Amino acid sequence: xxxxxxxxxxxxNLLSHGILLVFVLIAVFPIWQVMNxxxxxxxxxxxxxxxxxxxxxxxxxxxxxxxxxxFLLWLWNSTFVSLAVTLTGxxxxxxxxxxxxxxxxxxxxxxxxxxxxxxxFPATMLLLPMYIMMIHLGLINTYLxxxxxxxxxxxxxxxxxxxxxxxxxPTSLEEAARIDGCTHFMAFFRVILPLAAPALVITALFSxxxxxxxxxxxxxxxxxxxxxxxxxxxxxxxxxxxxxWGMYGAASIIVMVPVVLLFLSLSxxxxxxxxxxxxxx
Amino acid sequence: xxxxxxxxxxxxxxxxxxxAAVVFYPFVYNFxxxxxxxxxxxxxDWEFIGVRQFVKIFTEPSQPDFYAVFAKTIIWTxxxxxxHVVIGVFLALILNQHLKGKSVYRTLLILPWAIPQYIVAxxxxxxxxxxxxxxNLIITKYLGLPAVEWLRSPTEAFLACxxxxxxxxxxxxxxxxxxxxQSIPHEVYEAAEIDGASWWRKLKNITLPLIRPxxxxxxTLGTVWTFNNLNIVWLVSNAGExxxxxxxxxxxxxxAAFHFYSFSYAAALSIVIFLILLVFSLAIMRQxxxxxxxx
Numbered sequence: 001x002x003x004x005x006x007x008x009x010x011x012x013n014l015l016s017h018g019i020l021l022v023f024v025l026i027a028v029f030p031i032w033q034v035m036n037x038x039x040x041x042x043x044x045x046x047x048x049x050x051x052x053x054x055x056x057x058x059x060x061x062x063x064x065x066x067x068x069x070x071f072l073l074w075l076w077n078s079t080f081v082s083l084a085v086t087l088t089g090x091x092x093x094x095x096x097x098x099x100x101x102x103x104x105x106x107x108x109x110x111x112x113x114x115x116x117x118x119x120x121f122p123a124t125m126l127l128l129p130m131y132i133m134m135i136h137l138g139l140i141n142t143y144l145x146x147x148x149x150x151x152x153x154x155x156x157x158x159x160x161x162x163x164x165x166x167x168x169x170p171t172s173l174e175e176a177a178r179i180d181g182c183t184h185f186m187a188f189f190r191v192i193l194p195l196a197a198p199a200l201v202i203t204a205l206f207s208x209x210x211x212x213x214x215x216x217x218x219x220x221x222x223x224x225x226x227x228x229x230x231x232x233x234x235x236x237x238x239x240x241x242x243x244x245w246g247m248y249g250a251a252s253i254i255v256m257v258p259v260v261l262l263f264l265s266l267s268x269x270x271x272x273x274x275x276x277x278x279x280x281x
Numbered sequence: 282x283x284x285x286x287x288x289x290x291x292x293x294x295x296x297x298x299x300x301a302a303v304v305f306y307p308f309v310y311n312f313x314x315x316x317x318x319x320x321x322x323x324x325x326d327w328e329f330i331g332v333r334q335f336v337k338i339f340t341e342p343s344q345p346d347f348y349a350v351f352a353k354t355i356i357w358t359x360x361x362x363x364x365h366v367v368i369g370v371f372l373a374l375i376l377n378q379h380l381k382g383k384s385v386y387r388t389l390l391i392l393p394w395a396i397p398q399y400i401v402a403x404x405x406x407x408x409x410x411x412x413x414x415x416x417n418l419i420i421t422k423y424l425g426l427p428a429v430e431w432l433r434s435p436t437e438a439f440l441a442c443x444x445x446x447x448x449x450x451x452x453x454x455x456x457x458x459x460x461x462x463q464s465i466p467h468e469v470y471e472a473a474e475i476d477g478a479s480w481w482r483k484l485k486n487i488t489l490p491l492i493r494p495x496x497x498x499x500x501t502l503g504t505v506w507t508f509n510n511l512n513i514v515w516l517v518s519n520a521g522e523x524x525x526x527x528x529x530x531x532x533x534x535x536x537a538a539f540h541f542y543s544f545s546y547a548a549a550l551s552i553v554i555f556l557i558l559l560v561f562s563l564a565i566m567r568q569x570x571x572x573x574x575x576x
Contacts, residue, residue, distance in 0.1 A: 016375050023372060024389045026448070030404050031392060033415055037407075092296045099292030103285070111297065118304055119502075120558040123511050124534040125551035128544060129307035129314060135324065152303035159296060184288040213397030216511055220539055231399050235516075238403050245407065252400045263395035264388055267456065 034256075038062070038249030061246040062254075071251060073226070074233035081146055081229055082211040088151040089158045089207030090200060097162025097199075098188055102171065112163075115156040123216065126153070131220055141224045149217050154210045158203045165199030166192065205266055209259060230255050314548035321542035334549035345525045345533065354508065354529040357443065361507045364447045366500060369454025374488070376455075377462040387459070394452035402516035405445040406432070409517070432518070435526035442517045442527060446510065450503070457499040461492035501565050505558055511535055530554050 032052075039057040065071045099105075100112060130149055131140075139145035169192060177187040193200075215231035222228055228236075234255065237248035315334055319327035338347055376387055393401070408414045409431035417428040431441045465488065473483050511531045518527035521536060528536070531554065538547035 013380070016378070016380055019375060020372070020380075020386045020390075023368075024386060027390050027392050027452075029415075030401070030408060030448070031396070033408060034400075034404050092299060095292045096296035099289055103289045103292075105286075105289050105293075111293070114305075115300075117559070120505055120509075120555060120562060121308070122509050122531045122534065122551050122554040122558075124531065124538055124547060125311050125555055126304060126307045128538045128547055128551065129310040130303065131538075132314075132319075132324070132544065133307065133310070148303055152300065155296065155300060156304075184285065185291075188292075209397070213399060215399040216515065216535065231397070234400070234403065238406070248403070248407075252404065256396050256400055259397060260392065260395040264391060267391055267395070 034249050034252045036249075037245055038253050040246055040249075042246065061250040065247050065250050065254075069233075069247065070225070070228070071233065071254075074228050074230045075254075077143075077227060078212060078229040078231075081143055081150070082208050084143070084147045085150040085154065085211040086204050086207045088147065089154050090204050092151075092155060093158035093162045093203050094193065094196070094200060096159045098166055098192065100159065100163045101166035102174075112160075115159055118156045127217055127220070134221065140221055141227060143227070146218060146221050146229075147211075149221065150211045150214065151207070154207045158206060161202055161206070162196065162199050165196055169195055201266065205262060209263070212255075212259060311548045311551060314545050315552050316549075317545045319544040319548075320546075321544075324544075327545070330545075334546050335553070337546065338550055338553060345521075345528055347533075350528050350530055350533050353439065354531075357439075357446075357514075357529050358504060358508045360443055361446050361450060362500060362504050365450040365454045365503060365507075366496070368447070368451040369456075370458045370492070370496075372451070372455045373458035373462055374484075376459055390455060391452045393449045394456075396449075398449065398512045399516055401449050402445060402513050405441070405448070406517050406519065409441045433523055435523060438518050438523060438527045442514050445517050446507070446513045449513070450507070454496075454499065454503065457495060458492060461495035462488070464495075465491050497565070497569050501562060505562065508558060509554075 036051075036054055038061050039059070040054045041056050041058045041060060100108060127149070130152075134140050134145050139148075173191055173195070174182075174187040177191045178184075182190070213231065214229075215235060218229050218232050219235070222232060230251070234248060234251050237244040237251065313329075316329050316331060317327045318330045318333075337343075372390060376383055376390075380386075408416050411417060411428060411430060411433070414431070416431065420426050421428050429437055431437050469487055469491075470483060473487060478486070508529075509531055510529075514527065514529050514532045515521075515535065518532075520540070521528045521532060525536070530550070534547050534550045534554065537543050537550065
């Protein structure tokens with residue numbers, strides 16, 4: 001009896017590992033593909049073999065990326081735009097989220113609901129009017145234009161995340177600070193904001209990634225190739241697949257490694273932030 | 282009291298000014314546009330023409346056909362969300378037991394979610410290439426089947442988009458489900474085991490009902506995201522190839538707006554999409570509230 005139970009347990013264990021391994025293989029396969037392509041020498045880009053590491057692996061594509069292409073420029077453009085969006089997102093969301101969490105004021109409920117409603121907008125519903133507005137205001141081909149669009153699309157989610165987190169911090173903390181003679185602002189800035197650091201990190205990460213990984217808006221607003229961000233640059237490799245596929249692979253690896261690492265290290269908080277925000281409607 | 286008001290204003294007003302300028306104003310402007318006749322030639326001297334754009338959407342034949350695109354969007358959303366949830370919950374159930382290397386599996390399985398979507402899309406497009414793509418290599422070399430024309434025939438191209446999106450979407454549901462599973466107290470299962478409940482009974486009567494309150498909002502969110510996911514369809518099918526047969530509603534609007542410059546038509550279509558999602562979300566909220574009360 002006991003032996004049999006142990007045997008079924010072992011079998012169940014093996015089955016679990018087996019299933020997980022299959023899915024891990026599926027999850028990792030495309031990433032391995034990109035890496036593989038990025039290491040292929042120029043004459044083997046269209047190789048039809050499926051080796052783990054390509055024969056004659058080389059960093060040639062990485063070097064060509066920096067020497068023959070404007071990759072450094074795109075990297076700089078993307079970093080600049082993403083940081084600007086992050087800064088805007090964190091400052092505005094940390095303040096507005098606090099207001100929504102702690103105070104009851106006229107328009108609060110409508111405000112919160114309309115923030116949620118924006119999540120249902122199809123991308124074009126804001127993009128098209130904004131695009132036309134930007135034509136009128138001369139903001140096409142400017143960073144200001146793109147930073148405004150990105151901040152606006154990221155902000156509702158960020159405000160909800162911040163609000164959800166502030167809700168979990170007891171109000172007695174500010175009350176104590178207020179009794180000790182702090183102003184509202186000091187209580188917020190010195191006492192609550194430091195405690196909300198995890199949510200601030202999530203907000204920052206989310207805003208950064210939103211800008212770092214966005215192609216469709218950028219493709220419309222940044223048409224001048226001197227302003228291109230990474231996604232537009234990478235897409236340009238794809239259009240002439242046969243010759244530049246290796247550089248596409250190299251660029252993808254460089255772009256995704258930092259965000260993937262960041263994401264993995266923060267994924268635990270990201271989910272709690274997400275579910276808090278959505279469950280606690 | 283006045284001080285408090287001033288502080289509230291200081292906190293909230295900046296965000297709302299920004300949102301008013303870049304969300305609410307475009308939203309209203311989009312409504313106005315939808316009732317006009319703006320296109321690239323009439324960008325400054327457009328006029329109101331009433332509901333004609335809406336009539337055009339629903340009655341005039343378009344290339345591609347609106348109703349076909351609508352049907353595809355429904356298929357796209359249902360199939361994707363179904364697979365996301367089933368795979369996600371399935372993997373979460375496996376991960377939620379004593380298992381060696383659990384956190385390593387978990388980390389590796391989140392990867393598809395962590396990669397920027399446009400890279401996912403462009404990479405999969407490469408993998409679907411007829412001659413050199415790895416998918417066809419696997420199909421022909423290891424499975425001995427004939428190669429598939431992934432990107433050049435309508436059905437296969439649409440399937441390619443769905444495969445890509447299923448791949449990138451299951452980790453989100455997995456992580457949400459895992460969080461929900463971990464919050465179920467062990468005693469519940471122990472009690473069930475004493476009563477001799479089978480594996481299936483425990484899943485059906487304990488696990489699924491208990492993760493439901495967390496999964497419903499996540500599924501609602503996932504549905505809206507999938508319905509609105511422009512990136513994958515647009516980039517995998519390269520703007521709807523072959524010949525605009527691979528569109529869902531959002532990519533169709535994007536094309537109308539930025540390739541054909543039919544601004545007012547696109548604005549009207551955006552409103553149609555928005556209303557569909559609004560009705561859907563309200564219905565879900567109603568439904569889940571109604572069942573909450575029943576418990």
